[in-house]
Amino acid sequence: MSRRLRRLASWGTCALLSTAMLPAAATAAAGTDARPAPSPVAAAAAADPAYDVLVFSKTAGFRHSSIDEGVTALRELGTANNFTVTATEDAAVFTPASLAGYEAVVFLSTTGDVLNASQQTAFEGYIQAGGGYVGIHAAADTEYDWTWYGGLAGALFRAHPQIQPATVTVEDRAHDATAHLGRTWQRTDEWYDYRTNPRTTAHVLASLDESTYSGGGMGGDHPIAWCKDYQGGRAFYTGGGHTEDSYADPAFRRHLLGGIRWAARLTEADCRPETGYTSLYGGTGTTGWKQAGPGSFAESDATLTSRGGLGLLWYQAKEYKAYSLKLDWRQAGDDNSGVFVGFPASDDPWSAVDNGYEIQIDATDTPDRTTGSVYGFKSADLAARDAALNPPGEWNTYEIRVEGERLQLFLNGQKINDFTNTDPARSLQQGHIGLQNHGTDDDVSFRNIRIKEIGGTTGPREGAIKGLGSKCVDVANGSSADGTQIQLWTCNQSAAQKWTVGTDDTLRALGKCLDISGAGTADGTKIQLYGCNNTGAQKWVAQADGTLKNPQSGKCLDASGNSSADGTKLHLWACHTGANQKWVLPG
Template identity: 85%
Template structure:
């Protein structure tokens, strides 16, 4: 059974997938010109070894009809034949019923336009996505269903206007996602470049954007996303603005872009698709300034990618020490290889200093639990089930987020939390130190891209903002009251103090100066969740799990929106943990 079929099983029953290294520093290796057809063709020619799955391609139009739709269907059929998925192409909206949709891992909206689904069909598609389904929007999929707000959220942004077809430079922001990992830092394409009514960056993870200085008529300014992905109400959504022209669908780079979007939406590949803002690049397209090699071995550099060779050494960022921060980086193993990311160590030209005075987040999928991928090496195993579910295999890229707040270290793999460790060793401290990349030994070939960091401000780095749940509604204190015992509920997001929560390093959630609390410290299903004076009790501890639920360790149960409702005023309660959308929460970043 494919991954997505497991996500759909319950709902359906009720409703019927560069080398790169620095001699004592970094040695540059000449690579091919970025974005050339030769590079694209090579990367697009390799079939992906996936289990069989099924894709529905929907191309109904109720407005402008693109002449490239036939070429798009042909390209998707050919991609499917080469990569083990079947394509069912239709313009019949009757295909949007719960029983039929349950048979597909992803649904592609191929340059649809206008109002293409009726109310019952919209409801069926909403159920499909909320049960874990995948959506892929191509080009005019953003020129569709303007009066259906749910669809606007799924697509991420809707069409406003476009200038004439012309060449432009696409800036590839994420080179780990399967839809963009085959591309260089820039991508030269000719297409019809859409402007959108809103900027999706705050609600979606931007994969690529347009450099408006390279073409005429762009109207979104310096931040013009053109491809993105997002988790949406239990499902996955990928959108690309390319695909207006017939030639797009014979371009190997664009075909590989579509394949990656489909694979991710269908849960055949993993990626961090959480919104990302405020990060500073430590290693990207501008070389290795600020970095230094310690110990033997080195890294090679090619195509803005570092690849380890020899060792045991460490390539560390000497320019600055960091306190509270979120460190993100992309990494790839060639095979059964060994490397790691070090944090919290003092400045030293001896790599052993990082080992004895810092902590390593391991990369090695075949070692023992406390020394395998996602572990804090020698100290804390990852949640192996969560790690395995989030991990892409050798040859594909993965993304780590390593979040350090005080002595707490959390590890996220492709957007899912897999480790939560607190340092208690008096000989070490995470509260200040450097970060570094390990080159382990000969034959251990691990590559790194796009190392970036966001300082969280202070040694504890509290996160503050809205907490959102089912229906994109906000965690809200009823009436904005700070009285003990005030019911906590769902409500339309409105940016008031009653919806501004602080995520404490002590596992509390605080609003209006008080804590999210379980009435009476109870553990029965249905126990009221309320606002109450902070008292450091187990009734006020909430730990986010890999599946985005908020679990109270004392009771072993989860924060739940009663009745699986997203209506304003829905009361929050304690309930046995499950995978329902009414128990999944997005915390401030």
């Protein structure tokens, strides 16, 4: 049984534990924000199954005096949270056979060139097979000449000012590494500047407020902790951990534990890059929102928690058309709630039920009425839902993406439902959004509600598709003849580079479709332009990791030879999430 299935089995069959049974690190106060005591509804799920973590702290440059304290802290976290720690500075452990025994590998303030070529290859294989990486502090001051590692870590060290206190802004309070923190976190540490900003390739969990300390050099957008899916594996990095005192801080320890749990696949999170969202609720009041019907939502710690009902807290300030709505939610136990979309303005909560669509939150019910379903209309893909779902007591993230009459639902970054409205009495193309407070015994909380409008239109998205080297997907010579090769080319805004992302999962240019020659499935099969025929060879589904997958073949759109040169042919290839399989769609 896989570690993820073991995790599901452990919480799916066991009752919730009380907060008294949580490890001390999990219940410690975070930072200096004035916050209420943790509620009993924040009880942890059943204990994690046992797993193994390798802590690697070899240094070939500056050596941090806090490494010993870091190893001790990680060992103590392991003892309290059911994972074993093997600590080493011997790079000989980086072999395929040895690494296969670990759910996560921690680079604890490593510096310089610490792995030889064969060891690097072994670590790449480990990550590509689904392994987990956790980088702490000077892990970003490591392996500057190994491009692959720079992508894994997310960004590499450039400089730092003196050790001093600073305010950390917590951007994501759903990830297990940051869910225990307030909106800000006061810490003293050595604050790194990085050579690049990881925000476009990683999901930022926390950033530094450069106005609160001296010497910050990243221009005001200064990520300090992040996560990302990388070539089949998972990567978490935190810039904290220079000082010995860091490893005695319960909040920092819990931060590390959350990163390890996520990297080891004991918990789920949406770690896709995120930019361009507008906050609808972030903890500074409910301006623009209105309660319809009985019950209410209590507001505490930048969190809305349902009380009584059946009612609806709806955003009356604006109707939305095409958009991506993201929000974080947590159930206390077997509780009921939902997110409503596409309903007209009304002070009657039943209007949303009768005229809109509910994205359900309910731990136990029939498939079309449980978590991830479009209530009463379409069940989630239950296998995908179960693999992505965190249990009651832990936070989850929904993305509800509405384009025209199509609604796609992502749970913790994984697509679990794809629904198209065909009811003439309802429409997703315009309406309000709302949160349900279901009843007296239902206790569901929401955080960080944000929205991004898509292109200002309800129709298909149109524009360039960009890939490796920021080159554009191009129809060779602008020819619309069947069989014309699809290639990479310098972006030039021509019709040969204008693609329409259809609601039927097609990609269209020059009146025809992006097609797999002969409906082939072999690596290297030509990608061509061909008359649209609604076959599986013309379906392309964007994945959370940035790839474009053809469901019929199970393979991905790929730039041959990992090249960005003009004229590079696109072909079909087994998905590996390398840079030559990452695509940015319009809109």
